[in-house]
Amino acid sequence: MNKFFCIIFLLFLSLFSFAQASKSTNSSQIYEQLKKLKVLGSVLYIAAHPDDENTKLLAYLANDKLYRTGYLSLTRGDGGQNLIGNEQGVPLGLIRTQELLAARRIDGAEQFFTRAYDFGYSKSPEEALEKWGKENILSDMVWIIRKFRPDVIITRFPTTGEGGHGHHTASAILAGEAFDAAADPERFKEQFKFGVKPWKTKRLLWNTFNFGGTNTQRPDQFKIDVGGYNPLLGKSYGELAAESRSQHRSQGFGVASSRGNSIEYFVTIKGEAPVKDLMDNVHTDWNAHNQKALQAAIEEVIKGYSFEHPDRSIGGLINIYQYLRKNPEGYWQNQKSEEVKNILKACAGLYFEVSSQNKYAVPGDSMRVNIVANKRAGGAINIESVKIQNTFFVLKDAL
Numbered sequence: 001m002n003k004f005f006c007i008i009f010l011l012f013l014s015l016f017s018f019a020q021a022s023k024s025t026n027s028s029q030i031y032e033q034l035k036k037l038k039v040l041g042s043v044l045y046i047a048a049h050p051d052d053e054n055t056k057l058l059a060y061l062a063n064d065k066l067y068r069t070g071y072l073s074l075t076r077g078d079g080g081q082n083l084i085g086n087e088q089g090v091p092l093g094l095i096r097t098q099e100l101l102a103a104r105r106i107d108g109a110e111q112f113f114t115r116a117y118d119f120g121y122s123k124s125p126e127e128a129l130e131k132w133g134k135e136n137i138l139s140d141m142v143w144i145i146r147k148f149r150p151d152v153i154i155t156r157f158p159t160t161g162e163g164g165h166g167h168h169t170a171s172a173i174l175a176g177e178a179f180d181a182a183a184d185p186e187r188f189k190e191q192f193k194f195g196v197k198p199w200k201t202k203r204l205l206w207n208t209f210n211f212g213g214t215n216t217q218r219p220d221q222f223k224i225d226v227g228g229y230n231p232l233l234g235k236s237y238g239e240l241a242a243e244s245r246s247q248h249r250s251q252g253f254g255v256a257s258s259r260g261n262s263i264e265y266f267v268t269i270k271g272e273a274p275v276k277d278l279m280d281n282v283h284t285d286w287n288a289h290n291q292k293a294l295q296a297a298i299e300e301v302i303k304g305y306s307f308e309h310p311d312r313s314i315g316g317l318i319n320i321y322q323y324l325r326k327n328p329e330g331y332w333q334n335q336k337s338e339e340v341k342n343i344l345k346a347c348a349g350l351y352f353e354v355s356s357q358n359k360y361a362v363p364g365d366s367m368r369v370n371i372v373a374n375k376r377a378g379g380a381i382n383i384e385s386v387k388i389q390n391t392f393f394v395l396k397d398a399l
Contacts, residue, residue: 027310033346034313037320038298041065044145046171048075049074049167050077051251052157058241063233063237064228069110070148073113074116074167074174075118080092080251083249096250099247125167128166145178147196150201152278155171158267179201179269182200183199202271202272202282204270205266205267218265224266225264242256286298294323297323310347310377311377347377352373355370
């Protein structure tokens with residue numbers, strides 16, 4: 001094991017940002033991130049607008065099952081109502097984009113979009129697909145599926161119209177077509193030169209619902225109880241979901257917290273139907289990928305983790321990182337390598353801040369940037385340089 005682990009942090013500084021500070025991670029959150037290193041499953045949830053997502057399900061999948069979880073909103077909600085200001089159209093889409101990103105920071109899922117524009121209420125999926133440009137949006141969805149590589153895709157709405165809004169139905173229709181097209185090497189072949197490959201998702205499910213006077217749930221549907229309590233977070237998934245959903249302020253979508261059992265229902269649309277578990281017949285740990293030594297190394301770090309001294313895990317995390325980099329071309333190897341980097345940063349209590357006296361700049365202009373790097377905990381980590389866009393800066397006093 002290397003005595004010193006040198007970290008080069010890539011800080012992509014927007015020319016229009018005034019200051020960027022590190023997000024702090026507490027000891028319980030680090031422990032949950034360590035546990036997530038063992039889990040390889042991924043789920044992508046698909047719907048039409050910001051606020052269409054099932055935040056309770058996302059919170060459960062990301063924080064209880066520890067799957068890599070994403071929400072794909074086809075639009076940015078440009079055509080919705082605005083209860084907090086006068087912005088409409090594109091400016092409203094910007095607001096709702098930020099509301100979605102804020103929601104994901106709470107529930108732990110990732111956020112994706114297509115280029116579809118929310119032009120307001122649509123009476124039919126045919127109208128939505130025509131105005132959006134069906135092939136363009138389908139291409140975006142296939143790209144995201146091939147890049148994210150979900151084991152399971154879940155839609156909020158059905159293809160049969162019970163969701164009401166034409167955008168809702170169109171999102172389900174496109175999800176089914178994208179499920180097939182992403183696995184077809186003859187569809188959207190131009191994407192392959194950018195590093196993606198065809199990807200076959202195990203199953204496509206519809207998350208049935210009971211709201212707005214429409215009940216599509218049935219006792220014989222596949223069920224998951226997502227109402228559990230997470231002691232590391234000190235919250236139930238209903239509480240976490242309420243905080244997440246309440247970020248949709250422009251739509252007035254604040255909801256009350258819930259506690260106790262909460263059953264979600266699912267219908268299989270394509271692929272293998274789940275019987276006992278959402279990830280039936282999906283390999284979700286390293287042992288199943290012939291990486292028993294890696295699995296054991298992760299479990300050893302988890303077993304020896306100190307909530308009072310997370311920095312004591314740095315040596316074990318370096319071992320895990322070296323295991324992962326032995327096969328840098330693997331999808332999960334790359335994904336978990338990035339996760340390990342973030343955990344190392346958190347264990348060492350690293351704090352980074354980038355600031356400038358210049359509020360605005362244009363391409364080609366010069367601006368003075370101040371970088372503060374602080375290693376607040378122990379651990380054999382040296383911070384030698386920082387990269388802003390494509391330029392490396394060696395720190396005056398390396399830590």
